[in-house]
Amino acid sequence: MENRVKVSGNLILFVLLFCGTVTSAQEIPIASPPAKIPKVHHIEPLYIDLVRDLGARKGEKEINLAGDFKNTADYSEYAVLAEYEFAPIDRLGLEIETDFAFFKKISNAQDIPKNRFDNLRLSAQYSFYVSTKYNTTLAVGYTQVIGFTAFEDLDDKPLIKGLEYCPFFIAAKRWGANFHSLIFAGPIFKHRFNTDYTNVDWQINTSVDYAIPNSSHFVGIEFNKEIVDGKFEMIMHPQGKIQINKALAIGLVAGFPITKSKEKFSSFFRVIYEL
Secondary structure, three states, X not given: OHHHHHHHHHHHHHHHHHHHHHHHHHHOOOOOOOOOOOOOOOXXXXXXXXXXXXXXXXOOEEEEEEEEEEEEOOEEEEEEEEEEEEEEEOOEEEEEEEEEEEEEEOOOOOOOXXXXXXXXXXXXXEEEEEEOOOOEEEEEEEEEEEEEOOHHHXXXXXXXXXXXXXXXXXXXXXXXXXXXXXXXXXXXEEEEOOOOOEEEEEEEEEEEEEEOOOOOOEEEEEEEEEEEOOEEEEEEEEEEEEEOOOOEEEEEEEEEEOOOOOEEEEEEXXXXXXX
């Protein structure tokens, strides 16, 4: 009998200790993953694209390869570019872009642009206002453009021919589930090293896009407007993006000048790969 009492007492003590341990373990809070910052989905234009998605989140990365074909009365231009963009911290996007341009004469004109490593672009963009309530994002940014001398002139001219300083402002809004609008605007301060003055031009780009339901595809139109030497110029760029898979997309753009210009029909494509 005494042995039974001892066994029962030990068993009760074991059960009490076990229940206490389980209860204590249940009371220990389990660490949850950090919440992501708010972000509104906006469609990014394809021709004048953004440095990074508006409201970028830390760690986002993307590579773009693109080609541009333009026709004028005197020559054809073939341009290629490569971009790498990333977000080192939340809401800040950085980008480096390289541009090459090649020209082919199609008339008797003697003076046409020369083949060159066109530009090196270094850009930063910060989304300072993100509202999921109003589906709106505002951002500011800056692009430093370094212009290079044509290949055949490198023997007797400096490597860098000039600089462009391009601060900009972006306002984007989603209207309902599928319609998107965006404004990208700012001055362009152009400094050519062979002159003693700086030109100030303006770019005012607007776009309207429609996201195709139940997909990541979209169609839309960009109106790229510039004031160059006091003259207003505008090119309309209808466009569409096809999402191949989660990481890969292809953008197709056509260009139609609205104001009188030497430039005729143009076409542009962009291959987008998110890392």
